[in-house]
Amino acid sequence: MIPIEKNTLLLGVAAIGLFFAGCAGTPDTNPLLQEAQTAYQEAENDTEVVKNAPVALDEAEEALVKAQRALEQGKETEVVNHEAYIAQQRIKIAKETALLYAAQDEVKRAESQRQEVLIQARQAEAAASEQRAEQAGQRAEESRREAAAEREEAEAARDAAMAAQERAEQLAKRVNELEAQQTERGLVLTLGDVLFDVNEATLKSGGERAVNQLTNFLQEYPERNVLIEGHTDNTGSDSYNQQLSQRRANAVRQALITSGIAGTRIRATGLGEQFPKASNNTGAGRQQNRRVEVIISDKSGEIPDRQ
16 A cells, blocks of 8 residues: 555656646657556555565655656656666565565474474473483483483574574575575576666666675675676677677676675676567667676575576
8 A cells, every 4th residue: 555645746746747748748658667557556466565575665666656757757768768677676676575575484484383393302302311210210310411411402403593594584684685586596686787888888886886785795605606697689790799798797797806806706708689588679678688697606606507
């Protein structure tokens, strides 16, 4: 449910749109914005998203309102597409955040049950040991020591489980801060085309912020490595796209090295237009295809090859 102040904001935006509509006619529709609006409606109707990712959903709504305002103000299509693209990404983040927290809840429930069974089993064995000690006479002291050791082991197991859970929660928090997505190859952080100048491989300030966050993550988890993959749309020749994608991947790798991450932990490759995320038949699709993806390994440091 959208709060009253947000309803007021949306009504304000609608009023602005009606004002401009009266002055300059109804603004053209925008396919990318329509897709973002549909995606947001689905997310807003998803109880898991509303419950587990309210902040991310609010940010998605704000981005969507900004995109709608850009359209109603008659701004250029590229500007509207850019804002709509950001709204789409925020919506995806909200959905992924909801899935992440739902998965964490399930893991916590399962782990809690497992630990309870383990503790009960250890406690039962300890009680049985104490009873045998009382009946055995000469073996009483030894049995009590065994029971005490088993209790300590049960407590140690519980403490270890709690520590593991805390580490998992901390990792989940850091992943959420990175806005990375879990895939079969590992965690994937996507740097969009808007973080580079057109046809250039120099990171803008937004890209540098993302690299700083990634640097902090890699410093906190030194056992993890990264593979940086550059991608382009199908505009231009194959050789040019290959070179541009490689230069952009190299730029991200160099930024990480400059920030203090060892070069031995980083691989960079340019894949050109080989692996599009969307159709190259639309501007919005081509914009999604122009990207740099950073794949973060698991604890083993290994990253599966792209299938």
